[in-house]
Amino acid sequence: MRQRLPLEPVQRLFHAQIGPGATFGLTEIDGEDLWLCTTCGRCPERCPRDVKQIESGVALRRMANLYDVYPKTAKPLRSIRGSLISEGNSLSGERGKRGAWADGMAVPAFSADMEILYYPGCYPSFDPRMKKVARATADILNKAGVNFGILGEKESCCGESIRKTGAEELFVKLAKDNIKTFIDQGVKKILVSSPHCYHTFKNEYPDFMVHFEIVHISQYLFELVKAGRLDISKAYEKKIAYHDPCYLGRHNKIFDEPREVLKSVPGIEFLELSESRMESLCCGGGGGRVWMETEKDERFGALRLQQALDTGAEELVTCCPYCITMFEDSRITMEIEDKIVIKDITEIIQAVI
Amino acid sequence: MDTERIQNLKEGLADGDFGDVMVVGGGISGIQASLDLATAGFKVYLVDKSPTIGGHMSQLDKTFPTNDCSMCIESPKFIECNRHPNIEILTYTEIAGVEGEAGNFSVTLVKKPRYIDENKCTGCTACVEYCPINYPDPFNQNISDNKAIHIFFAQAVPLVTYIDDTCLYLKEGKCRLCERICTADAIDFLQKPEKTTVKVGAVILSPGIDAFDPRVQAEYRYGTFANVVTSLDYERLLCATGPYEGEILRATDKKHPHNIAWIQCVGSRRVTPGENSYCSGVCCTYTQKQVILTKDHDADAKCTIFHNDIRSFGKDFERFYQRTAALPDVHFIRSYANIVREDSATGNITVRYSTPNDGVKEEEFDMVVLSVGLTPPAGMKDLAKMFGVELNAHGFCQTNPTNPMQSSRKGVFISGAFAGPMDIPESVLSASGAGSLCGELLDYQRGELARSRVYPLERDVMAEEPRVGVYVCHCGANIGRVVGIPSTVEYALSLPNVVHAEDSLFICSTEAAQRLADSIKEKGLNRVVVAACTPRTHEPCSGTPCVRPASTSIFSNLPISGNIVPGCIPRKPKPPPKRPRT
Numbered sequence: 019m020r021q022r023l024p025l026e027p028v029q030r031l032f033h034a035q036i037g038p039g040a041t042f043g044l045t046e047i048d049g050e051d052l053w054l055c056t057t058c059g060r061c062p063e064r065c066p067r068d069v070k071q072i073e074s075g076v077a078l079r080r081m082a083n084l085y086d087v088y089p090k091t092a093k094p095l096r097s098i099r100g101s102l103i104s105e106g107n108s109l110s111g112e113r114g115k116r117g118a119w120a121d122g123m124a125v126p127a128f129s130a131d132m133e134i135l136y137y138p139g140c141y142p143s144f145d146p147r148m149k150k151v152a153r154a155t156a157d158i159l160n161k162a163g164v165n166f167g168i169l170g171e172k173e174s175c176c177g178e179s180i181r182k183t184g185a186e187e188l189f190v191k192l193a194k195d196n197i198k199t200f201i202d203q204g205v206k207k208i209l210v211s212s213p214h215c216y217h218t219f220k221n222e223y224p225d226f227m228v229h230f231e232i233v234h235i236s237q238y239l240f241e242l243v244k245a246g247r248l249d250i251s252k253a254y255e256k257k258i259a260y261h262d263p264c265y266l267g268r269h270n271k272i273f274d275e276p277r278e279v280l281k282s283v284p285g286i287e288f289l290e291l292s293e294s295r296m297e298s299l300c301c302g303g304g305g306g307r308v309w310m311e312t313e314k315d316e317r318f319g320a321l322r323l324q325q326a327l328d329t330g331a332e333e334l335v336t337c338c339p340y341c342i343t344m345f346e347d348s349r350i351t352m353e354i355e356d357k358i359v360i361k362d363i364t365e366i367i368q369a370v371i
Numbered sequence: 372m373d374t375e376r377i378q379n380l381k382e383g384l385a386d387g388d389f390g391d392v393m394v395v396g397g398g399i400s401g402i403q404a405s406l407d408l409a410t411a412g413f414k415v416y417l418v419d420k421s422p423t424i425g426g427h428m429s430q431l432d433k434t435f436p437t438n439d440c441s442m443c444i445e446s447p448k449f450i451e452c453n454r455h456p457n458i459e460i461l462t463y464t465e466i467a468g469v470e471g472e473a474g475n476f477s478v479t480l481v482k483k484p485r486y487i488d489e490n491k492c493t494g495c496t497a498c499v500e501y502c503p504i505n506y507p508d509p510f511n512q513n514i515s516d517n518k519a520i521h522i523f524f525a526q527a528v529p530l531v532t533y534i535d536d537t538c539l540y541l542k543e544g545k546c547r548l549c550e551r552i553c554t555a556d557a558i559d560f561l562q563k564p565e566k567t568t569v570k571v572g573a574v575i576l577s578p579g580i581d582a583f584d585p586r587v588q589a590e591y592r593y594g595t596f597a598n599v600v601t602s603l604d605y606e607r608l609l610c611a612t613g614p615y616e617g618e619i620l621r622a623t624d625k626k627h628p629h630n631i632a633w634i635q636c637v638g639s640r641r642v643t644p645g646e647n648s649y650c651s652g653v654c655c656t657y658t659q660k661q662v663i664l665t666k667d668h669d670a671d672a673k674c675t676i677f678h679n680d681i682r683s684f685g686k687d688f689e690r691f692y693q694r695t696a697a698l699p700d701v702h703f704i705r706s707y708a709n710i711v712r713e714d715s716a717t718g719n720i721t722v723r724y725s726t727p728n729d730g731v732k733e734e735e736f737d738m739v740v741l742s743v744g745l746t747p748p749a750g751m752k753d754l755a756k757m758f759g760v761e762l763n764a765h766g767f768c769q770t771n772p773t774n775p776m777q778s779s780r781k782g783v784f785i786s787g788a789f790a791g792p793m794d795i796p797e798s799v800l801s802a803s804g805a806g807s808l809c810g811e812l813l814d815y816q817r818g819e820l821a822r823s824r825v826y827p828l829e830r831d832v833m834a835e836e837p838r839v840g841v842y843v844c845h846c847g848a849n850i851g852r853v854v855g856i857p858s859t860v861e862y863a864l865s866l867p868n869v870v871h872a873e874d875s876l877f878i879c880s881t882e883a884a885q886r887l888a889d890s891i892k893e894k895g896l897n898r899v900v901v902a903a904c905t906p907r908t909h910e911p912c913s914g915t916p917c918v919r920p921a922s923t924s925i926f927s928n929l930p931i932s933g934n935i936v937p938g939c940i941p942r943k944p945k946p947p948p949k950r951p952r953t
């Protein structure tokens with residue numbers, strides 16, 4: 019009795035029958051289906067009936083959490099939760115080393131008199147590939163003369179993705195920890211690298227009656243460029259395609275700023291992927307899927323890389339730690355490392371200033 | 372009949388002093404409201420922004436659930452309006468401003484230049500023939516072309532041309548061919564928008580609906596895949612006066628489609644941006660009507676309907692659905708459907724849909740019809756503001772829940788689909804309702820401005836030798852398809868006492884009615900036979916011209932009527948109308 023959604027193209031891999039199925043008690047809470055959704059937001063965007071697929075899917079995952087039943091692919095979530103509880107990050111890194119990505123750079127600890135707090139999030143703090151992005155960001159901020167600081171070990175995971183796996187209490191704990199720190203430190207404006215941090219700070223933290231000013235790095239770069247605070251002195255002679263991260267684009271409607279920043283760099287030949295903006299195809303890393311294994315031929319990342327190759331791009335540029343992680347992964351499994359390079363938007367700007 | 376009623380009313384209200392109503396929107400609803408009010412003794416201004424009255428009903432082929440010919444029912448009412456001494460029709464006219472209050476509104480109107488002197492143009496269409504500019508015909512949903520100068524449709528009221536802004540002279544100052552052709556000296560390129568102010572005691576707003584434009588969602592592929600059409604396009608394709616004279620043809624290869632799909636709820640019952648969350652109420656049933664008519668055109672056609680559930684709103688609609696579903700090779704499938712692909716070689720369209728047991732399926736069709744919903748017509752925010760009425764969240768008029776003809780403003784009443792999606796019977800019903808409310812408001816001033824219709828004295832023809840005239844109507848192709856019109860005319864001529872017989876494309880058009888009247892006089896007829904649709908709908912249009920010139924007392928009713936349109940047969944057979952004694 020499976021009724022599948024007749025929409026392109028995600029249905030070929032995943033299926034939106036989970037939420038609607040749940041309405042009729044058809045979804046097995048110990049099955050794999052429950053965990054397939056990356057919460058990319060395409061279903062709710064297209065559903066003519068306003069069925070809240072993401073909310074209903076997450077509600078089911080909460081039940082799975084309650085009974086502690088996880089199918090094979092969702093098993094790693096147990097240790098992720100453990101790491102988040104004990105160390106405040108999802109990568110089993112030591113809390114004390116959260117600020118270590120900035121070692122050797124002029125990146126001060128945040129103080130209340132500073133203009134802005136830079137909050138890199140878990141992946142840019144601990145993941146070797148993503149640390150480069152955190153460093154590129156700090157480098158740009160320094161060159162632009164931005165008065166900023168970081169929280170280092172006082173920073174905790176924003177909790178966005180673990181919440182999507184149904185761990186509501188853990189999310190509340192992480193959010194409260196962060197909010198307490200932000201208030202104690204006198205934070206008003208927060209710059210984030212990840213669209214996921216952006217989303218939860220901007221749209222979910224206000225449930226705790228706090229309202230910080232949140233900017234994503236792509237927006238901030240746009241402001242810096244517009245204000246002439248960045249001296250773009252070099253050309254970037256490459257064909258690049260831009261991937262809209264789901265939580266930046268579809269969920270928060272930030273489409274133009276990253277494009278404008280890239281287009282402001284001389285030499286760049288800017289290409290659009292066949293599915294872009296509202297139609298962007300997910301990297302496969304949202305909703306906690308970044309922590310779970312996906313069958314090789316079911317990976318969105320691979321489809322997306324193929325779309326990038328199809329445009330003839332030499333580099334696929336985006337601005338989300340999960341997207342970069344997923345794409346780097348598929349780039350290796352697809353054996354196309356010589357054909358395409360994955361870049362964060364900050365890495366491009368860093369190269370031209 | 373009108374005369375008597377008006378006369379009676381006038382006598383009853385001898386001390387009435389004033390009575391004016393403006394009806395904005397001349398669709399079926401506005402027409403009905405005007406007729407009711409005018410006959411009740413009020414002077415009515417019927418305003419429409421389009422070059423003719425008629426609204427959407429004039430574009431429909433047949434109407435559910437009786438599948439009567441739409442124009443056969445509506446056009447007699449055009450003529451009745453046109454002839455009514457108490458109705459002033461102002462077409463191609465828009466509202467520019469409103470002042471005052473209930474009982475004393477002052478409405479400013481702007482008449483757009485049609486570059487034709489309405490009083491001089493005879494509707495001969497000679498100019499149309501010579502005009503060199505073809506442009507997509509809005510009446511036929513832009514499927515076929517018309518000329519820059521043309522009459523909106525054959526039964527238009529007023530039956531005069533208008534010049535579109537694609538005209539060579541208006542655009543580039545060249546041509547003026549039409550001016551030289553027109554022997555009536557009716558073309559007037561010097562016309563400018565004309566402002567007038569009309570004082571009325573009450574207003575009825577009946578601007579109706581627009582059909583939902585599926586271009587707002589790229590996924591409907593309307594405008595990108597040529598063989599995806601809207602249901603309104605399809606009405607025109609079905610119609611004898613349509614772009615291909617009643618042949619259902621595909622845009623790509625002008626071939627008959629045999630395998631057709633309908634997708635329902637296009638633009639309705641959807642919360643996606645640009646679409647509407649309400650049910651449009653009419654599209655389930657008009658889709659079934661179109662399926663039945665398609666099967667009439669081509670008995671072997673395969674018809675597939677993708678729906679969300681069938682909503683049979685009105686009386687007999689469920690039976691109508693059952694009747695449709697029971698036809699051979701008609702398939703109702705409950706699923707949202709997605710148009711995915713066009714075959715570039717064949718022009719065929721692939722639709723993807725879901726099934727309860729076999730997962731997602733794809734199927735190819737020759738043509739896909741989008742059953743579009745109804746939306747508030749363009750420009751309603753401005754209109755509502757001018758009249759000081761509130762709109763609801765959907766953009767339709769906010770009406771009083773206990774009196775759906777009442778708006779939020781005293782003296783402004785609502786009729787027809789502007790109050791929210793509704794079908795023709797309901798539009799007519801609310802028109803009469805709104806008319807009564809106006810009557811109630813303006814009762815004290817009824818009759819002042821009303822004029823009664825003056826007929827020539829009737830002449831007793833009982834003793835005269837019968838001189839019979841026979842008029843056989845093609846009704847476009849409705850009758851022509853079934854009855855051999857030329858041979859009928861010929862046969863009629865061979866009958867005793869028949870001194871004249873002729874055919875007519877639409878006997879109900881203003882032009883034909885005039886010709887009928889003229890020939891009665893010219894040929895000295897004293898008996899008239901009109902073979903056309905049911906006498907009930909046509910009595911006012913053919914009956915009146917008969918009375919006028921013939922001045923006979925016995926033939927003040929349509930003497931014989933055909934009932935020869937299959938769709939026009941009244942559902943309960945009536946005793947045959949009285950035959951004239953010949």
Ligand SMILES: Cc1cc2nc3c(=O)[nH]c(=O)nc-3n(C[C@H](O)[C@H](O)[C@H](O)COP(=O)(O)OP(=O)(O)OC[C@H]3O[C@@H](n4cnc5c(N)ncnc54)[C@H](O)[C@@H]3O)c2cc1C
Nearest residue numbers: 396398399400420426427434435578579580787788794795
């Ligand atoms: C494809 C299709 C098929 C249908 N089939 C059927 C059917 O079989 N049976 C049935 O019962 N119903 C059918 N309907 C519904 C039917 O068309 C409506 O019920 C009917 O037209 C409503 O009449 P109305 O007079 O309220 O509005 P309309 O017919 O929309 O007339 C409104 C008039 O107002 C004028 N107007 C608009 N705005 C202004 C303005 N600002 N100033 C001056 N004038 C203005 C317009 O020019 C128009 O002449 C169908 C609808 C569609 C779309």
Ligand code: SF4
Nearest residue numbers: 055056057058059061
């Ligand atoms: S991943 Fe996106 S498309 Fe797939 S089920 Fe979740 S919201 Fe829908």
Ligand code: SF4
Nearest residue numbers: 034038065066067069
């Ligand atoms: S109506 Fe919405 S939830 Fe249901 S199948 Fe369609 S898109 Fe999915």
Ligand code: SF4
Nearest residue numbers: 492493495496498553
């Ligand atoms: S404008 Fe002149 S030529 Fe054209 S239809 Fe009218 S009368 Fe005939």
Ligand code: SF4
Nearest residue numbers: 502538539546547549
């Ligand atoms: S002047 Fe305009 S309307 Fe007249 S014939 Fe020329 S193009 Fe046609």
Ligand code: SF4
Nearest residue numbers: 636639650651654655
């Ligand atoms: S009448 Fe039928 S087709 Fe139209 S919106 Fe309602 S349910 Fe859909």
